[in-house]
Each structure stands twice: as structure tokens, then as C-alpha cells.
Amino acid sequence: MEAILNDVEVRVLGCLMEKELTTPEYYPLSLNALTNACNQKSNRDPVLTLEEADVVRALDSLRFKHMALQSAEGGRVPKYRHALVEKLRLSPAELAVLAELLLRGPQTIGELRTRAERMHNFSDPAAVETTLEELSARTPPLVNKLSRQPGRKEPRYAHLFAGEPELTVEDFSPPPESARLRVMAENDRIAKVEEEVAELRLEVSELRRMVRDFTSQFE
Secondary structure (H helix, E strand, O other): OOOOOOHHHHHHHHHHHHHHHHOHHHOOEEHHHHHHHHOOOOOOOOOOOOOHHHHHHHHHHHHHOOOEEEOOOOOOOOEEEEOHHHHHOOOHHHHHHHHHHHHHOOEOHHHHHHHHHHOOOOOOHHHHHHHHHHHHOOOOOOEEEOOOOOOOOOOOEEEOOOOOOOOOHHHHOOOOOHHHHHHHHHHHHHHHHHHHHHHHHHHHHHHHHHHHHHHHOOO
16 A cells, blocks of 8 residues: 555544445544444454544544545534545445455455445355455555465455554464354344444434534524
8 A cells, every 4th residue: 555554544444434335324424423433342353442532633644645534515513534435446345345354354255245244245255255356456455365374264354554464373373162153253243233222322413413403593
């Protein structure tokens, strides 16, 4: 990538891409909504606790790098959106895969297909692989295929917005036991419910704001 992003910029950019695909009716995002999205406990790895000031600094940097901008849509509250469609001419499938990689780090084709389902419907694993290959073939490439680690059946893919990913001790660990996989699946289900609740709260908050804006016209 021409511009290397830090961890907060990666999270902010991923959230803007994700929310455009999952909740387009509330996109572009206000600063409050974007901060809440960055701090979600579900579909995030790692989980972060960012302040609005952190998000503002990341937005300013992304705007300088032509990856995000303030929306021109009217309204009393400034809203923000990503600019990757204009900058990189990304398809919905490419946006979904990149958003998932930005939000959760390196993943296998199977993981990407399952987790990106909420953003784009991939017909089969081959469709995900084709999308990854297209992202890898760009100049400069946006995705890289990592070497398959010992004990793991499938290779993982990583985005390159933050440069080449650094391998950790966990990357060389043996795969988890079946019992641990069941616990992880249960945790994912709980996290999904928490995400749905958080999105409902966001919708209610946005609706209340819209009502306040409407009623204030008659005061």
C-alpha cells in the first residue's frame, strides 16, 4: 500500500466499510455512531476502547490519505464515510472481504465466507478465493496470502493496509481442541446477539435525533 495505516485508522476504516454494507440506512456515520462501531465487542479482534478524540484523529489522517471524508449530505450532525470506492474502485464483494480482514485480522477462506455473509452473499468458498486473488493481483496488492502454519489445514489471508502482518506466537500454536471450538462458537453466537442489541440501540438513538430535529423546526 502507498499509505500505511495505524491500528486505530484500520479500525475506523473497517467500521465505515462494514456499516455501509450492513446498515446502509444509517450510513454515513456520525462521530458517536462511528466510535460505538469501533468499540463493538462482536466481530472485532482485538476489542478496543477508543475515545471520540481517537476517532477524530484517525478520520483526519484517513482524509489526508484520501480514504475517508466528511459526507456532503445535509444534516445538523457531521457524518463520515469511506472513499475506497472512488479511490480503489472496489466491488461490494471486495469491500466485504476487506472490511472483515480490517476488523478481525488474518483469516482463512472459510472464516471469511462465514463472517462476511452479513455484508455480502458469497455463493461458495471459490467465490471468496476469487475475490482474494483479485485483491492480491492489484498494483499494489491489497491482500496477501500467508504461509500455512504447522498444524493448520488452511492458509490465512491478511490485508496490507497496515503493511506486512507480523506473526505472533499464536500463529505457530496447534489448532484448538473440539471442546474449545464449541465454546468459541457459543461465544460467537452471544457476541452476535450483543451486536444486534447494540445496532438496535443505535437505530433508536438515530430515530430520536431525527425526531428532535423535526420537532425543532416548529419551535
